[in-house]
Amino acid sequence: MNKKVKFIDLGVKDYKEAWSFQETLFQEILDLKIKNRREELALETSNYLLFTEHPHVYTLGKSGAMENLLIDEKQLEAKGATFYKINRGGDITYHGPGQIVGYPILDLENFFTDIHKYLRFLEEVIILTMADYGLNATRSEGETGVWLDAGTPFARKICAMGVRASRWVTMHGFAFNVNANLGYFDNIIPCGIKGKAVATLNVELGVDRVDEDEVKEKILKYFAQLFEAEIVRDETVALHL
Secondary structure: OOOEEEEEEEEEOOHHHHHHHHHHHHHHHHHHHHHHHHHOOOOOOOOEEEEEEOOOEEEEOOOOOHHHEOOOHHHHHHOOOEEEEOOOOOOEEEEOOOEEEEEEEOEHHHOOOOHHHHHHHHHHHHHHHHHOOOOOEEEEOOEEEEEEOOOOOOOEEEEEEEEEEEOOEEEEEEEEEOOOOHHHHHHEOHHHOOOOEEOOHHHHHOOOOOOHHHHHHHHHHHHHHHHOOEEEEOOHHHHHO
16 A cells, blocks of 8 residues: 655646546546556556645635525626536535645545545544644534534634545645634635625734645644655656646
8 A cells, every 4th residue: 555645736726627637646646546456466456645825716616505605707807706516415615815725636545545534534634733822723423524613602613624536546635714804704605604704814813914834744743643644745747737
């Protein structure tokens, strides 16, 4: 089993470009797995973890409802935002500046074959990261993602998650609000959950801005610990973009 994870920070990247890059890596892993089984080979599959930040965009998962987008095409344009229907699970969410978006593209057969466990591990990475800032983040029963004050009238989501998996290969991932403009969430019913608020790390800490590079390093540390992975920084792969 290959537990090396190639880490690539794409910086600010258009959503569609990053999605296309994910699909390329995802398909390469799938093709190799199919070749291994068809030809009875044991060639090693790769794993990737992409970080990026998107310009303002709303994305709707395959189980989502269009009515959870509360603005029309002209209003989207006025706000400098785009919209895509995509092939992950979950409903609608927002991505934008000040948000760390993580896309793990893993062959889970290198780690464990359990999607439920995979999602819980992604949540735990963010929970541990927030604990470093003195915040008690938790899960909310029946709702994927990471929350503050879950189970109370003040519940608010700080990290949304939605994934796709095929033959134990994953794509899409998590969106962690670090210095995000929460006003953009007013244009949707986030994740299709009515009556629940959203949060961002800098507001919770009462500061103007949190060092996003510092947050990224914490996420990488806990990701490596939980998945028992070796993080390998590999910027060369991004040259295909």
